[in-house]
Amino acid sequence: NAGVIQTPRHKVTGKGQEATLWCEPISGHSAVFWYRQTIVQGLEFLTYFRNQAPIDDSGMPKERFSAQMPNQSHSTLKIQSTQPQDSAVYLCASSLDAGGGYEQYFGPGTRLTVL
Amino acid sequence: GDSVTQTEGLVTLTEGLPVMLNCTYQSTYSPFLFWYVQHLNEAPKLLLKSFTDNKRPEHQGFHATLHKSSSSFHLQKSSAQLSDSALYYCALSENNNAPRFGAGTKLSVKP
Numbered sequence: 524n525a526g527v528i529q530t531p532r533h534k535v536t537g538k539g540q541e542a543t544l545w546c547e548p549i550s551g552h553s554a555v556f557w558y559r560q561t562i563v564q565g566l567e568f569l570t571y572f573r574n575q576a577p578i579d580d581s582g583m584p585k586e587r588f589s590a591q592m593p594n595q596s597h598s599t600l601k602i603q604s605t606q607p608q609d610s611a612v613y614l615c616a617s618s619l620d621a622g623g624g625y626e627q628y629f630g631p632g633t634r635l636t637v638l
Numbered sequence: 639g640d641s642v643t644q645t646e647g648l649v650t651l652t653e654g655l656p657v658m659l660n661c662t663y664q665s666t667y668s669p670f671l672f673w674y675v676q677h678l679n680e681a682p683k684l685l686l687k688s689f690t691d692n693k694r695p696e697h698q699g700f701h702a703t704l705h706k707s708s709s710s711f712h713l714q715k716s717s718a719q720l721s722d723s724a725l726y727y728c729a730l731s732e733n734n735n736a737p738r739f740g741a742g743t744k745l746s747v748k749p
Contacts, residue, residue: 527681556736566682566727566739579736614681624670624688624731629681 527630529615535636536605544600544633548617554625555598556616557590560632566614572598605637642730644740651747657700657715659743661728664709669732671704671711674739676725685726686713718747 528547536542548555557569570580572592583590587605592598602609612634616627645660663671674682686695688704688711695702700715711728725744731737 558739565741568736568738571736573734624672625737626672626684626687627674627682627729627737629683631681 527615527617527628529613529630529633531633532631533634533636535638537638538606539604542602542605542609542635542637544602544613544615544635546598546600546615546630547596548598548615549628550596551619552617552628553620554618555592556618556625556627557598557600558614558616560612560614561610569600602635605635607637610635610637642728642738642740644726644728645743646741648744648746651718651745653720653747653749654717657713657718657722657745659713659726659728659745661702661711661713661740662709663711663728663730665730665732667732668706669730671702672729672731672737673700673702673711673713674727674729676727676742678724682725682727718745720747720749723747 530545534542554573556571559567559569568582570583570590571578575592587603590600612632614629614632616629618625618627641664643662671688673685675685676682686697686702702711702713704711723746725742727742728740729737
């Protein structure tokens with residue numbers, strides 16, 4: 524089991540460019556979560572999917588962030604017109620069904636730097 | 639809504655002394671509480687999860703007890719080790735909602 528896979532591990536973009544982050548959850552896990560981590564804000568929830576359906580995107584900045592899960596093996600987080608304040612580590616996590624609470628397995632993260 | 643409050647900022651201990659990191663929560667339902675540990679340049683990893691039957695989860699010498707009366711799930715260890723230096727997050731999961739995390743507590747263990 525390779526664990527949650529995130530690519531790329533590092534991404535540098537210029538202000539105003541687009542960034543697409545990829546996540547491959549653990550096989551068999553039905554829930555996929557995206558978080559943003561910064562020193563100041565800690566771990567901020569962005570959005571999550573269950574059985575590929577979007578369930579809660581209450582943490583997503585509305586205008587420039589979007590997430591999709593086109594199949595059970597990957598999810599993407601897209602940031603349009605990136606801004607310096609978007610610089611952070613973006614973490615993807617997956618989990619089995621929530622019957623006993625979501626025990627999350629995190630990927631290594633993508634460190635996004637917006638210049 | 640649900641929320642998690644942790645011991646803020648940095649906790650510095652001398653090796654061998656006991657560890658206690660506080661976590662309190664607000665929840666409408668009966669939540670599951672978790673502790674995650676994140677070492678430098680690594681992903682957060684699950685350390686402990688609360689049980690529903692008052693059992694006390696333990697892992698790597700750490701333990702935590704869910705006290706519903708005080709809405710707390712404090713993390714404890716009898717003797718800190720240098721390798722325990724890390725960032726610790728308390729998280730709450732309820733009613734099939736995505737887990738929410740506290741602000742994190744950085745533990746630094748010195749020789």
